[in-house]
Amino acid sequence: MLQIDMWKRVLIWAVCALGILFSLPNGFYARVEARNDAVQAMEAGASGNGLEEQAAQWPSFLPSSLVNLGLDLRGGAHLLAEVQVADVYESRLQAMWPEVRDLLRQERDTIGTIRLQQSDAAELRVRLNQKPEAAAEAAQLVRGLARPVVSLTGAGSTDIDVSVDGADIVVTLSEAERVATDERTVAQSLEIIRRRIDEVGTREPTIQRQGADRILIQVPGIGSASELKAIIGTTAQLTFQPVVTRTTSADMPAGAGNELLPSLDTEGEFYVLEQAPVVTGEDLVDAQPSFDQNGRPAVNFRFNTTGARKFGDYTAENIGNPFAIVLDDEVVSAPVIQSHIPGGSGIITGNFTVEESTNLAVLLRAGALPAGLEFLEERTIGPELGADSIEAGRIACLVAFAAVLVFMVLSYGLFGLFANIALLFNVALIFGALSVIGGTLTLPGIAGIVLTIGMAVDANVLVFERIREELRTAKGPARAIELGYDRALSAIIDANITTFIIAVILFVMGSGPVKGFAITLGLGILTSVFTAIFVTRLLIVMWFERKRPKTIEV
Incomplete structure (x- = not known):
């Protein structure tokens, strides 16, 4: 019932x-x-x-x-960003140059001297100056630097392709490595954007991947889309690079393996730097706003164990030489190394305001975006x-x-x-x-x-x-x-x-x-x-x- x-x-x-x-x-x-x-x-x-x-x-x-x-x-603010995944190919190959250079220099008696060539494509081109007939042997040596591709789709493949073009050895990323790099780059960008927004303390943001290389960002409660872009749009790529020379000419040729970058503090001043950095922001474990000895806003930083060792070894071997601190393709400062700097910590000084030093510390703590972002759509509600x-x-x-x-x-x-x-x-x-x-x-x-x-x-x-x-x-x-x-x-x-x-x-x-x-x-x-x-x-x-x-x- x-x-x-x-x-x-x-x-x-x-x-x-x-x-x-x-x-x-x-x-x-x-x-x-x-x-x-x-x-x-x-x-x-x-x-x-x-x-x-x-x-x-x-x-x-x-x-x-x-x-x-x-x-x-x-x-709040709505952004649709496209990750420029192709930017990573060139930086990956540039980072290989010191390793390739040191390997081939060890075989100088067999293959002669080498020189890095300028190239517009995403490739590393090395020319044999004295013994072009040894290019095939040199290419085989470089192939020994190849590593397995770390991805499910690239199992059994290596990360680089090495070919011979006359007297030149040409190194490019393999197709499997490009696919894996694209996937890692977007995933890393997604995580870093999330970290940066979380650092600012916004409430319940929506950050999700759309398609192969796009990221949707919606942050309620933030003032405008331009404010959101200022938080996440900067790559905040910090590098420490050896200084070749300083100049006031913006047209001075940098030479193969080098780059010409402007000074952040002094208008009209430029530095020629070695492209391969000694240490990058990826080795940073902490960054905090602070003040220098003159009471001006600055940023203290600290490296991990690997970065501290690289930083300490370089400063010990290059006392008396200038060393550039580069942030987003601008030289923040280029102090002369006075002594060995152990411990892996330092300070970034410049013409910062307190707000700028705080924002810079946030960006450095969150990590550098591996590639640039192109904003396809932006709305402020x-x-x-x-x-x-x-x-x-x-x-x-x-x-x-x-x-x-x-x-x-x-x-x-x-x-x-x-x-x-x-x-x-x-x-x-x-x-x-x-x-x-x-x-x-x-x-x-x-x-x-x-x-x-x-x-x-x-x-x-x-x-x-x-x-x-x-x-x-x-x-x-x-x-x-x-x-x-x-x-x-x-x-x-x-x-x-x-x-x-x-x-x-x-x-x-x-x-x-x-x-x-x-x-x-x-x-x-x-x-x-x-x-x-x-x-x-x-x-x-x-x-x-x-x-x-x-x-x-x-």
Whole structure:
């Protein structure tokens, strides 16, 4: 007969209570958000500035997880960047030159002297000056420097191809290594962008790969797209390179294996440097803003063990020679090495402001981007537009909610009222689930909730219509209700499974706003099935047990 076990009743009401409890913080969004920020700041070691008062705005025993507001609701910046993966090929080959040079110099008696040739393509071209007939032998030596490609698709391949062109040995990256390099470059860029944005302390950014070499960046709450570009668009490539000479001519030929770079501090001054760096920013483990001995803003840095050894060995062997500190193809300074510098730490000085030294430290700590970024799309969404979107979504939800409530009461009377109560629990469960999983609510997500409100009563409509049919066959009220739920269940499950499959496909195949819609739609389907099958039925059973009506009207 029409009955529900006590443990099932307790479980149903417990789920509803948890949904309301976890959705409650979203009704006090600004207060809870301020509390969460204060708690996070205190955990990081901050104190004062009213942090304790802000942390006390919301009881600590209550949940404090919030639904994250997406870019279109909070406002912020949107960028679509393309990683210039081809830039890495040339730098990889340039870094090989010292190794190739040292190897071939050891065989000078056999192959003679060598000279690095200028080349526009992504290749390393070395010319044999005295014994061009030994090019094949020299190429075989260079092939010995090849390493296996580290990737699943490049198994069994080596990272370089070595060929002979007359008296020249030509080294290029193999196709398998190019594919693996592209994959590593985009993955590394993705991680470094994430680190840089996290260093600034922004809330719930969206950073994801799109296609082969593009990265989508959406950061709610940031001022503008140009501000976001300033954070992530700089490569912050730090290198320490030997100085060949200093000049005031911007047209001075640098020579093979060298490069001409401008001075950051002195306009019209240029340095000719060896292209192969002694140490790079990849060996940095820390960078902090500080002040030099004259009280000017500077940046302290520290190398890892490998970098410290290279830095110490070079300074010990080159006392009295200048050593350039290069940041993004500009010479920050070129001090003369006065003594051996052990320990792997130093300081970068220049005409920095305090803000510039702080930003530089952030960029260096996060690491250097392996390749440049070309921004294909950029948008700034103001907080006013986000507030308008929230208000429009709120009005849409209220209108849809009111229309559904009125329709259900007019169509099904008391049973429609039970469906409306279940609908309230349904919305609470959606927001509670979004809060627990840390989901991001976007404008399409609000559309998904509005759609869910309309769809949530579909299951109840199927049940109530089925109960009406059972009542027409002269069955008693209890039996009609029981059969109505039992015989409508298969139709309810089938209809919602097909819609849930669509939501899963949208989530897997879509991106950005499409995912936001899929998440709220999928959660709404799960919660509406729960409230229609269990909550509404429990309400009807409790009413029936209390009233024991001889007849009912649906």
